[in-house]
Amino acid sequence: MNNILTNEEIQQIRAETRGTAKTIHFNNAGSSLPPDVVVDTVTDYIYYEALNGGYExxxxxxxxxxxxxxxxxxxxxxxxxxxxxxENASIGWWLAFNGINFKPGDEIITCEMEYVSNLIGLLHAQKTLGVEFKVIPNDENGNFQLDKFEAAIGPKTKLIAVTHVPSSAGGMIPVIEIGKIARKHNILYLLDACQSVGHVPLDVQQIGCDMLAVTGRKYLRAPRGTGFLFVRKEVQDKLKLFFLDGFTTQWVTETDFKSRDDARRFEVYEKSRALTLGLGKAVEYALNIGVDRIWQRVQYLAGLLREKLNAIEGITVHDFGNQLCGIVTFSVEGLAAVDVKNKLAEKHINVSVAKAVSTLIYMNKNHLGDIVRASVHYYNTEEEIEVLCEVLRGLTTHQSVK
Ligand SMILES: Cc1ncc(COP(=O)(O)O)c(C=O)c1O
Structure with missing residues (x-):
């Protein structure tokens, strides 16, 4: 099967994405441009509600x-x-993580590229529950060390909590191999797939994770304020619940209640139906293209961007590891990341600042402060990459003239 997205398909996809006509968008790791069908689904639904009533x-x-x-x-x-x-990956992650019945002395294993909110969660659990966590460092080439990870597992290890694709780097971790080790030792496995969903193929059977937290607005191209949490059926009863309402929980008698017997027990009743529908449309859109094909195109474009950036004097690319993703991070000599971002914005090119605090352990270890993040998606083009690089060449020339 030919897995490559053809030029005709890319043009079709761009024609179905209003934003591509106005903006060169390389902030897909922040929030992607949604397909028109997603936007129209949400707005049509809201109009329908306005005319007919929310419940109706x-x-x-x-x-x-x-x-x-x-x-x-x-x-x-x-x-x-x-x-x-x-609503988002953070809520999903916190519902899963804080649902676990930790006891003092329990241990958690994480990776050095773990996301800030998750690390705060681990620190909070350390301070309030007396659990300990170990961070597995990447090797000198930026690769997750499976041997060190397995060696860190002990009788007190209760949870493996790792981030698939980090917020501020182009590297990734081997989630399938981690899952095999988690299964072998029978340890709960919580995966933050916030940046990888819609970008990298995700198969929870293959990965073997018990819980997976995801956001909609990034590579999935769904509206802001959407996300989902996967909790394996066998694990659902092991997690404590935080919100109990008449939807997630049913009265059994006047003195007893029972939780729903599916993962919707982790939801609350009141949420935006319009956004739920928009999320569904975005997922359908990705499925129609095929995540394998999306992943192939994203790797190709990110590779092209890194190659071009590496060829520009004064630019340093900061992505390490054997398996790289659609997030491309770099710095421009003599210019703060925020200034690069602002200069590009003047030309209608969106990139973002990858903040050191977002992935603090990794950034500190690699002596990185805030850097520029250009995250490509399948609807970006080679021409857009060239326009970005042309503007960057101008910025670096300007620096050397100074
Ligand atoms: C790796 C990673 N995990 C989690 C999050 C949090 O996602 P959300 O803002 O949807 O809660 C982010 C946000 O950028 C992220 O990059």
Whole structure:
């Protein structure tokens, strides 16, 4: 099968994405440009609500709303009853993490590229519950060390909590191999797939994770304020619940209640149905293209961008490791990352600043402060990459003239 996205397909996809006509968008790791069908789905739904009433609209759209769970399950190869729709990856991660019944002395293993909010969660658990956590450092080439990871597992290891694709770097960790080790030692495995979903193929059976937290607005191209949490069926009863309402929990008698027997027990009743539908459309859009094909195109474009950046004097690319993703990080000699971002914005080119605090352990270890992050998606083009590099060449020339 030919897996390459053709030029015709790229042009079609761009024609279906209003934003590409206006902006050169390399901030997909922040928030992607959504397909028009996603935007229209959300706005149409809100208009329908305005004309017909919220509950009545929900009834009309009940099958489509429910289908969002099936689409997500298809995307990650899970069961539908293992999916909870939540507002963002942080909520998903916190629901999973804080649901675990930690005891003082329990140990957690994480990676050096773990996301800031998760690290804060680990520190918080250390301070309040007396758990300990170990950080597995990458090797000198930027690769996760599976041998060190397995050696760190002991009788007190309760959880492996790692981030698939970090916020501020182009590297990745081997989530499938980590999963095999987690299974072998029978340890809970929580994966932050916030940056990888919609970008890298995710199969929870293959990965073997028990919990997976995801956001919608990044590579999935869904609206802001959407995300989901996968919790493996066998693990659901082991997690404590934080919010109990009449939707997630049913009265059994006047003195007893029972939680739903699916992952929707982690949700709350009131949420935006319009956004749920938009999330479903975005997932469907990615599935129609094929995540394998998306991943292939993203790797190709990111590789091209790194190659061009490496050829510009005064630019240093900071991505390490054997397996790189769509996030490309670099710095421009003599210019703060925020200034590079602002100069590019003047030309309608969006990049972002990868803040050192977002992935603090990794950034400190590599002596990196804030750096520029250009994250490519499949709808970006070679021409856009050239325009970005041309502007950057101008910035570096300007620096050397000074
Ligand atoms: C790796 C990673 N994990 C988690 C998050 C948090 O995601 P959200 O803002 O959707 O809660 C981010 C946000 O940038 C991230 O990059």
């Amino acid at each position: 609209t929900e009834y009309t759209y009940r099958e489509e709303l429910d289908n969002t769970y099936s689409l997500i399950a298809k995307l990650i190869n899970s069961r539908k009853d293992e999916v909870a729709i939540v």
